[in-house]
Amino acid sequence: MALNLLNLSILFFLLFIVNPFPFVEPRALQLPVFTKTLQNLRGVHKGQKANGVGELRSYLQHFGYLTNGDSSNDNFDNNVESALKHYQEFNHLRSTGVVDDETIKRMSLPRCGMPDIVTQPNANQLLVAPNNYSFFPGQPKWRKFALTYGHMSSVVLSNNFFSSVRAAKLRALQTWARVTNFTFTERAPPADIVYGFHRGDHGDGYPFDGPYGVLAHAFAPQNGRCHYDADEPWDFNGQNIDFETVALHECGHLLGLGHSNTRGSVMEATYAGQRRSLTQDDIDGIRALYQF
Ligand SMILES: [Zn+2]
Ligand SMILES: [Zn+2]
Structure with missing residues (x-):
């Protein structure tokens, strides 16, 4: 009996080592709620403690500006200030390190769920913010140019909606095909690129957040997954x-581009209205990655 208990203890110990946080569910960033939090933080700066600073930490961590986004820590310390300044610089705002009006406005806009600044795996240092287009760490790319794509959603779509989606997805892919050597052929999954619509927690660790906030995300080559909220x-x-517009942006990620901080580019993270044509920055980025 004692031996069995010992074995059981070892088993639990091993489980804990293998997966130290087995019961932590991924949390969605509730951006519309976050906007209210930001409004309450207006004018808050370094040295202060205020409800909501922890949520600001989570936001800054989620999008790559902070390595420790402890949402229970409401102290506006040096780390939060420098991350906020980094966010402001990347977004062409005044680098005040204070939660000011233009920062609140920018953070409240709908956007892509992928980070702006991508950390190198196992590195403690953040990459320097790009001045224009960017790539994923290690510059992953497709090893072939003839790609297939298909649709698979975990929610039911009406026929009308899906036929509009299909046509728009094709146009977005063709827009990239025109400036590259890629071809895209539709087929039922499995396919190189699989896109679909999902709600809330959909099993990849990046739960969606309801209307507005995070709109979509897509994974680097050669993963091929692309999800729309x-x-x-x-x-x-x-x-x-x-x-x-969002499909064109997510296709950029699927092909290997990260976020750009060039205003008006398709690969800018923030949604700023209809944008269905690539800019020179986007074209330069994809051509630099594949050396077209
Ligand atoms: Zn994006
Ligand atoms: Zn997803």
């Missing part, structure tokens, strides 16, 4: 969240 007010006429 099913709860967005998607639109095909540029009235609300324009699907083709």
Whole structure:
């Protein structure tokens, strides 16, 4: 009996070592709620403690500006200030290190869920913010140019909605194909690129957050997964969240581009209305990656 208990203890110990936080669920960033938090933080700066600073830490960590985003720590310390300044610089705002009006406005905009600044695996240092286009760490890219793509959603889509999505997805892929050597052929999954609509926690550790906030995310080559938040007010006429605009951006990630801080580029992280054409920055980025 004692031996069995000992074995059981060892088993639990091993489980804990293998997966030290087995019961922690990934948390979605609730950006519309976060906007209210930001408004309460207006004017807060280094040396102060205020409710919501922890959420600001989480935001800055999620998008790559801070390595420790402990959401229970409401102290606005040196780390938060320098991360906030980094965010402001990357976004062409005044680098005040204070939660000011233009920072609140920028952080409240819908955006892509991928980080702006990507850390090197196992590195403690953040990469320097790019001045224009960027790549994922290690510059992963496709080893072939003839790619297949297909659709698989975990929510039910109406026929009308899906036919609009399909047409917009094709146009977005063709826009990239025109400036590269890539070809895209539609087929039922399995395919090189699999895109779909998902709601909330959908099993990849990056839960969606309901309307607005994070709109979509896509993984670096040669992963091929591209997910759209099913709860967005998607639109095909540029009235609300324009699907083709977001699809064009996410296709950039699928092909190997990170976020750009060039204002107006497709690979800019923030959604700023309909944007269905590539800019020179986007074209320079993809051509530099594949040496076209
Ligand atoms: Zn993105
Ligand atoms: Zn996902």
